[in-house]
Amino acid sequence: MTYKENAKNYMENYGLGIGDKIKVNKEDISYTGILLDRPEDADDGYLVIKLSSGYNIGVAIENTTAELIEKGEKPKIGFGETEIPHDDSKQNISIVSTGGTVSSVIDYRTGAVHPAFTASDLVKANPELLDYANYNVKALYNILSEDMKPEYWVKAAEEIANDISDGADGVVIAHGTDTMHYTSAALSFMLKTPVPIIITGAQRSSDRPSSDANINLIDSVIAAKSDLAEVCVCMHGSLNDEYTYLHKGTKVRKMHTSRRDTFRSINAQPIAKIQNRKVSINPEYNYTKRGANELELNTSIEEKVGFIKSFPGISKDYIEYHIDKGYKGLVIEGTGLGHVPNDLIDSFKRAQDENIPVIMTSQCLYGRVNMNVYSTGRNILDVGVISGIDMTPETTYVKLCWALGQSDDYAEVKEIMQTNVAGEFGEKSTIKDFLN
Template sequence: MTYKEIAKKYLENNGITIGDTIKINKEDISYEGILLDRSEDSEDGYLVLKLDSGYNVGVAIENTQAELIQKGDKPKIGYGAEDIAHDPSKQNISIISTGGTVSSIIDYRTGAVHPKFTAADLIKANPELLDYANYNVKALYNILSENMQPKYWVEAAESIANDISDGSDGIVIAHGTDTLHYTAAALSFMLKTPVPIVITGAQRSSDRPSSDANMNLIDSVVAAKSDIAEVSVCMHGSLNDSYTYLHKGTKVRKMHTSRRDTFRSINYEPIAKIENHSVDINPNYRYTKRNENELEVNRAGEEKAGVIINY
């Protein structure tokens, strides 16, 4: 449960957990619905309910009384952790999960998407990944991308640098799509890297039949094994599952809320096209090659700064 302090104590005192059907009475108003989870950095003192109408509502718990209507099934998030076999003939790729749809699963009863899928779960949901590399997997955050903050970029850069120093041959970052391009740009300026760093996401969660996560993840691993030692973004290049594009981290933008090919290079060509798990590098692009740079991390930054984007 990601409810904390005031809300957590309120729920515990009333014997309520996520998934329960409850009624909240407040003065002359009452709300009845299924208690949903919240993101880890949401403001305290509120509960989120899914109403019978299908809409979600946030309710401030101050001066309210809660009534348990029906206990719900505990949400089954993830697959559990287990060791992944190491193959000395394969490259070592780090997968770092920050949350978002690519690292989420959907609760079909409530319609809520939970950013609780860990990096290890991604491999269990996409076992084909094991054909391509060995993996060091970790969940750096479990947040939705709209909650990404500049201080997290610094922490992500340090985590990436540690993995590279420990021998990773490439990095894949699973990220929510709404702010993915901001993180790509920030890390591009913060890191000088001797290995590929590939950021990817999904428009639909990994456990859905229509998910684009599988192809994006596999092609990101393929890109992380390549010779392109830069920060890039790997996402669908078309509406179907035919190919992905690899975009330069400072030249990419999300253009649509739901299209699979939502990410485009702006005033620029993609670095490469990845089709049938093979990287076809754009002959017009002069890229930084693997081991051409020494690892450097720029941790300087000002959080209280406005961002102006001019395309």
């Protein structure tokens, strides 16, 4: 047990043990739930309680009284132990934690959130996980996802490939939400997988001291046990805990700063819905079945790729800067069907002359790039700019990093960008898949 001093005394005073159902009474509010153990480095003076909703909250014990509602069973995972129980009848799921809110601890004193949980803490904080699988858990990083870098994608892909080689029946990656879709795209390009690879996280709104990691994690494990051998993002499908969606790793994007259902398939439908622990795959989606692919790992990437948003005041100097600085490729977030001010086109010509692929995407996010409609688009095509088709700008950026890792030949990179490597673009118009 990691409770110390004040909290420990308080527990002894009221006869509370970890795993017990307890009630903590404040002046005008009371909390009832299962008393959990807490991370090693958390502040003293708080108890962590799992509410019946599955949310874990921290309750400051100052000026409270407590009561024991029901003595708990001995916790399955053995709080305070590092070993996770093993059951030969269950599948083996590897959980790789990279940090992020899903594996963070809130500092209940300041309200700020720090990445702090270890991967095994994830299981301890969500003991229902033990009903579904055996776990091999490891903490690869402990960072918030805004600090993910392309080199970390490589290490994560290698770790996942190792786990699959070692016999994992599925892999769950706990990840911060900010850049989860960049990482899911990177893993999609880097790995051909015989088993599901599911990326999940938690979206926590600032006004509630709770984590929505519970259902996302459990449903990710359900997905990781399924027949869907693809890289997917598993996150809330609505504002409540009713169901989650699996989104294709290359077709998904974080669309809201704080909602739990922030992740959305762009120019595509979700691959599957998970409700009541059951995966329902979209019947229109032709998925890759477990075991259909051999494991392949290809992590060669080029990190010197620029990512530029076009806007009315943009200067061609900004494109020139990237060329001068030795960037190997550029992704442009253009306007509309894939446009930039005509002023910039000379600089795209220079990029072409210097063997630097430039890929055009749209800041509209939805719909397809089509540079054949307007005179500007045709001028842009004339200087060798390559269409991002209906890929998100973020997936296009990740794909260009990967494509430039495969080849430094302009024509070959163009060929890769126009080949559907990991379902990253739709073959047909996606006009119906709008704001869904």
